[in-house]
Amino acid sequence: MQMLLTSLDLLGTFVFALSGAAAGVRHRVDLFGVLVLAFVAAVAGGLTRDVLIGAVPPAAISDWKYLAVSFAAALAIFYRHGAFDRLQSLVLLFDAMGLALFAVVGTQKALQHGMDPVMAALLGMIAGIGGGMARDLLLAQVPAVLRSELYATAALAGAAIVVIGHVLELPSVPAAIAGALLCFGLRLGAIRLGWRLPVVQAPPER
Amino acid sequence: MQMLLTSLDLLGTFVFALSGAAAGVRHRVDLFGVLVLAFVAAVAGGLTRDVLIGAVPPAAISDWKYLAVSFAAALAIFYRHGAFDRLQSLVLLFDAMGLALFAVVGTQKALQHGMDPVMAALLGMIAGIGGGMARDLLLAQVPAVLRSELYATAALAGAAIVVIGHVLELPSVPAAIAGALLCFGLRLGAIRLGWRLPVVQAPPER
């Protein structure tokens, strides 16, 4: 179980690093900026999760594998992005995968540390949205989580599946897979099919 | 005393959540974006305070009441904002209340954890300004604290009253009320009457 969690955490790290690197190349930052963006996008969610549950030093900075995986992703995007002709789609796709993986892994790690179930789902959501928020903030953009697309909702839905599985004492691997698929599916639906949550028509400012 | 602190902390959470939600509606983010902005604005200050004094997991993510209060505030603003015709004034007003409450509560919590008095006032100020800073950063705006209005000064003045009361061993409830009123009053004076701190006329860039 612990090994599975670590593997999924590294996979989430990899895809978020891809999204950060692709965003960096799109904004024409230099090689090191791409490495920094990849690493920040990859570890911000997990770092926040670990600091909040008191698991310091966080895995992301005490285990070299997180750094290695981030840099591999950054170099792949930096030198091979010509192979991908739509960087923006790539950012969104990898971001959706990372969101799903981190929401699920973050929730399970919080449950393991004895957090209350509702709060574990919240921490999973924070772990999921943290990487994309950090990436967008560094590029001085309003984070995706606040633009009109199912984003935090998808992370929370995935985290909720994991928590429900935990409370009902279902086996945790299928619950994790179901949670990740639900989150990824909701996010893809938002991107490709334009699924939306309600937006308020604010009254004109006076 | 502990119950009073928790109540004031929740009240501060509520008003900062209102300010975050109103800012979100004003920027036309979707329902979940409004919930996220409300929650981030509400807990960023207290979270930072708790992480810095080593009180992890922070109250804001280990006690479900903070989440519930934030979401109640967000839903109230999202569905009832038509009742308020000037969202911008609302953001400023709730923000001023939250600033006053968190500056005072943050200072007292830091004193309880054995921080040095000067540092306790600083932590109170950080707790006060954290929520508004996070809210503004997420919307890609320069935070209010850096624009030309008494803001951090007001938080520090309120925190200082609490610290002075503590050092002189005065009863803590009146000191807290006096500190909160001073902070709120200074901030209102800045908003309504245009009170200002000096600004430098920078030389033209060459």
Added chain:
Amino acid sequence: MQMLLTSLDLLGTFVFALSGAAAGVRHRVDLFGVLVLAFVAAVAGGLTRDVLIGAVPPAAISDWKYLAVSFAAALAIFYRHGAFDRLQSLVLLFDAMGLALFAVVGTQKALQHGMDPVMAALLGMIAGIGGGMARDLLLAQVPAVLRSELYATAALAGAAIVVIGHVLELPSVPAAIAGALLCFGLRLGAIRLGWRLPVVQAPPER
């Protein structure tokens, strides 16, 4: 050794505070905004380092000297900036000094806390770039670290020298000086002589 580290940490705090204050004056924020920017730029890197290695409460908020040094720097810039006719150059120069000092001090502090050498260099880099990132984010700008100039590279190079010295058991003071000079030199070369890392020409978006 401990005293030397603390002195260098305070010196780094001072120069980063100068850079934060100069950036604030350039953006015409008020006196307190200048104090806040100076303090945030000065302590963000060290704070992040200390929270990540579990050294809470961080030195920057438990020792009044960091606050005093930041405010002295802020007041010096606020009232005497007329003496400096190019604020932007000042920001860059002090930022480069702070980067070099914090990269070296951060690496050594991480080594003292028993972090793995590779991770210690990473933490040193984070400590170095944290202050400038926080300063730029607060002013709603894309951080210098992501623009096309040797920045994080310089911090990492300086940190690497310290780590190599540590692994080879060389005396730590000359290694620290060499690391700081290398970092400062790389950064100055980037600013004055236009040294660059490769930037990708991204394909046009479709």
